[in-house]
Amino acid sequence: MDIHRVSNHNQMDNNFDNTEPKHGKMLPCQEDRVDSGLDSMKEEDELASEFEGMSVHTSEEIQQEYEPWRTAVTEDGDTLLHLAIIHESTEHAYQIIKLSHNHPFLKAQNHQRQTALHLAVITEQPQLVERLLKAGCDPCVADDSGNTALHIACKRGSLACFGVITQNCQRQIASMVSFPNYNGHNCLHMASINGYISLVESLVQLGADINAQEQCSGRTSLHLAVDLQNPALVRRLLELGADVNCLNYGGFTPYHLTYGRHNEEIRSQLYEKTAQYLRELPESESEASDMEDLDTSEDELYDDIKFGK
Template sequence: MVDIHRVSNHVQMDYDLDNREAKQGKMLPCHEDRLDSGLDSLKEDELVNQFQDMAVDAVLSTSLQEEYEPWRAAVTDDGDTLLHLAVIHEATDHALQMIRLSHNHPFLNVQNHQRQTALHLAVITEQLQLVEKLLKAGCDPRLADDSGNTPLHIACKKGSLACFGLITQNCQRHLASIVSFPNYSGHNCLHLASINGFVSLVEGLVQLGADINAQEQCSGRTSLHLAVDLQDSTLVRCLLDLGADVNCLNYGGFAPYHLTYGRQNEEIRCQLYARTPQALRQLPDSESDDSDMEDLDLSDDELYDDIKFGK
C-alpha cells in the first residue's frame, strides 16, 4: 500500500512522490493545466467580504494566531480555500497574510477538486513572489494535481525559467524524485520540457541530474525520440551535445534515427546518421515508421498549456 498524505478537515492530499510508484499499464486521462476562478461559487464582493472577515489584528499574540481560524476551514464548491482564491484573483496582500499565518501548517497543502495546491496555481499564474513564499512557508512541491503534474512539471510545460529556478532552489531534498516522477501521461519533467521545445529547461534539468535517456511510459520514447518526432533540430542538437544515447530503442524497437524516415528535416537526419551505428540505420523488417508515428499521441495537454476558467 502507498502512503497517502491527508490534511485536516479530511481534505485528501496526493501521494508522496518519494514513496509512490506509477501504476504499470494504466495511464489516467490527461487534462490541460487549468485553474477554476471560483466565479460561479463565490462572487467578487463575497470574496472581498471573506478576506475582510479573515483579517487578523497585527497585535494578536503568536499563541492566539496559532489557534483554529475559521478562514482556514472555508471551502468553495470547487474545493478552493481562501488561499486558492487569493492566488486565482491575484489578491497578493491577502495571500501573503494567510501564508505568513500558516507557516508549516497543513492549510498550505490543501488541494482543490482538481487536486491543485496554492503552489500549483501560483506557478500557473506565474506569481513569483507567492511561489517563493509558499515554498519557504512549507508548501509541499511533491504534491501532484489530477493530471499527475507537480508544480515543477507545470513550470517545465510552461517554459517558466523563473518558477523553475525558485522550485529547484527551494526543494533540494526532494528534487531527484520530483524530476524523475512521471505524470499520468507517462512524462517526466524532461519529457515535458522537450515536447514544448524549451531548450534552456532541458539543459537545466540535465545539469540537475535528470536522466537524459529516461523513457516515457507510453511507448518508451526518450527526449531525443520526442525531439525527432517534433522535428526540432535545435533540441536534437542540444540533446546530442548533452550526451543523449542514439542507440536507445523505444518499445517498438525504433532508434531516434529511424524516426527521420519520411521526414523533410535533413539537418536532423545528418546529425543522427553520423552518430548511429550501421546496424541501426535500417528500419526493423516487421515494422514501419508510420506505425510508430501513429503512437506519437501527443495530446493537447503536452502541446499547449492554456488556463481554463470554470468547468
C-alpha cells in the same frame, strides 16, 4: 459564489510512492489540466469584491477567531488561500501563509487536486512560490494529472518559478526531476515537448537522466525532439550526451523517426551518430504502426496528429 464551512475536509496527498507504475505496465495517458477554473473564478466579481474586503490579522486573539477559515472551501474546492492566489491578492496570501506556517492547511487540494503551490506557478508568482515553500508547502504533491509544481513550471516555460523551486528543494530535486506524471512524462520530457531548451539544459545539469524513457511509448527526449521536428533541440540534446541508439518500446531509434519527414538537418545530425546496424527500419514493423500506438495528451501533440481518441 458562497464560501461554506466544512468539517473533516478530506485532504488527499499524492506522493511519489503511490503514483509510481508497476514494472511492465503502462500508465494510461490522461489529459493535462492546469487551469483550476482560473478564468471562471476571475469572472466572479461578487466573490472578488467580498474577498478584497476581508482582512486577516496576526495577533493571537484574532488568529483564533479566524481559525474556521481554514476549513472553508468553495464549490470548486478552493480554500481562502487558493482564492487569494487566483485573484492575485498578494498581501492577503502572505498573511494567510504567515498564519499557516508548517500547517497541513498548506497541503489543501481543490477538486483538481491543486495546492496553493500549483496555482502560484500557474499564475506566475515566483515570490509567492518561495513564500509557500519556506512556509512548508510540499512540492511533491501532484494534481489530478499527476503534475507537481515543477512539472507545471517546465510545461509553461516558467524560468522564474523553476529557479525558485529547484533552489529551495535541493534535497528533493533528484526525485522531483524523475517523477512521472500520469502521462508518463517527467520534467525533462515536459520541457522537451514544449521546446524549452534552457530548461532542458538546467534539468540535465541538475541530474535529470537525459535518456529517460517516457512511460507511454518509451520515447526519450531525443525521440520527442525528432517528433517535434525541432533541429535546435536535437542538436542541444546530442551535445548534452543523448544516446542516439536508444530504442523506444516499438524498437525505433530517433533516426528511425526521421523517415517520412522532411527536415534534412535533423536526419543528417542523427545519421552520422547512429550505429550503422540501427539505421534501417525494423523489417517486421513500420514507423506508422508505432505512431498509432502512441497516446498523448491534448497539448502534447506530435506532428499535428492528436492521439488517444
